[in-house]
Amino acid sequence: xxxxxxxxxxxxxxxxxxxxxxxxxxxxxxxxxxxxxxxxxxxxxxxxxxxxxxxxxxxxxxxxxxxxxxxxxxxxxxxxxxxxxxxxxxxxxxxxxxxxxxxxxxxxxxxxxx
Amino acid sequence: xxxxxxxxxxxxxxxxxxxxxxxxxxxxxxxxxxxxxxxxxxxxxxxxxxxxxxxxxxxxxxxxxxxxxxxxxxxxxxxxxxxxxxxxxxxxxxxxxxxxxxxxxxxxxxxxx
Numbered sequence: 739x740x741x742x743x744x745x746x747x748x749x750x751x752x753x754x755x756x757x758x759x760x761x762x763x764x765x766x767x768x769x770x771x772x773x774x775x776x777x778x779x780x781x782x783x784x785x786x787x788x789x790x791x792x793x794x795x796x797x798x799x800x801x802x803x804x805x806x807x808x809x810x811x812x813x814x815x816x817x818x819x820x821x822x823x824x825x826x827x828x829x830x831x832x833x834x835x836x837x838x839x840x841x842x843x844x845x846x847x848x849x850x851x852x
Numbered sequence: 853x854x855x856x857x858x859x860x861x862x863x864x865x866x867x868x869x870x871x872x873x874x875x876x877x878x879x880x881x882x883x884x885x886x887x888x889x890x891x892x893x894x895x896x897x898x899x900x901x902x903x904x905x906x907x908x909x910x911x912x913x914x915x916x917x918x919x920x921x922x923x924x925x926x927x928x929x930x931x932x933x934x935x936x937x938x939x940x941x942x943x944x945x946x947x948x949x950x951x952x953x954x955x956x957x958x959x960x961x962x963x964x965x
Contacts, residue, residue, distance in 0.1 A: 771952065780856075780942050780955030781896070794951040828895060830953075839884045839903075839946040841953060845895040 740765060742831050742844035750850045751819050759814040759847045763831030769793075769838055770812040772804060775826040775846070787812050816849075824851045854879045854947045858956035865933050866964045873928040873959050875943030884946035885926040886953070887917055891939045899941075902926065913937070938963040 743762045751757050763770050769788045773781035783796035787806035801817045810831075816823055826848050830841035855878045865871055877883055884903050888896040900911025907919040917928045926943060943956045
């Protein structure tokens with residue numbers, strides 16, 4: 739049973755560029771959450787997708803957007819990249835119904851903005 | 853507002869010694885609590901979780917944690933630390949109704965041979 743997968747593993751972008759990160763949830767899960775983990779910090783919640791809609795959003799600007807596909811996979815898009823967007827981006831998936839509180843994390847995508 | 857505090861940024865212990873990592877939370881209702889471990893450059897691995905019931909929960913790798921409602925704490929313990937336990941440890945609470953985890957800032961564990 740495959741767990742949560744993310745791609746790419748690493749990428750380097752330049753300020754002002756746009757980036758797309760991808761996540762495939764654990765089999766049987768229908769909810770995907772995204773977190774940003776800056777160096778030396780705990781993960782911060784960006785948003786959560788359920789039924790192809792953004793269900794909840796953290797304190798992140800509109801430059802951060804996402805999408806969920808019918809197969810429950812998800813993308814995180816960041817526009818107009820800033821140096822401060824350099825971080826590890828973690829995707830987490832959770833199951834249906836009341837198991838939404840049990841989130842499983844992927845290995846993350848390390849984004850470096852130069 | 854919900855929050856998680858991990859008072860110790862760094863902890864150093866000798867291999868074979870016991871370990872306790874502190875976690876305090878602020879949350880109005882009964883919380884769902886978690887401990888994760890993260891090795892350098894890696895994602896988060898779940899060590900253990902508390903939802904309800906017995907306040908002493910067992911996890912993987914010999915870790916356990918005790919939920920104390922009166923102290924709003926969920927401290928992680930291990931009786932004998934191994935060198936491979938060196939990593940960063942995060943405590944988290946699931947904020948019901950917001951669908952998100954709130955993480956502490958982490959405790960970096962160093963193990964001396």
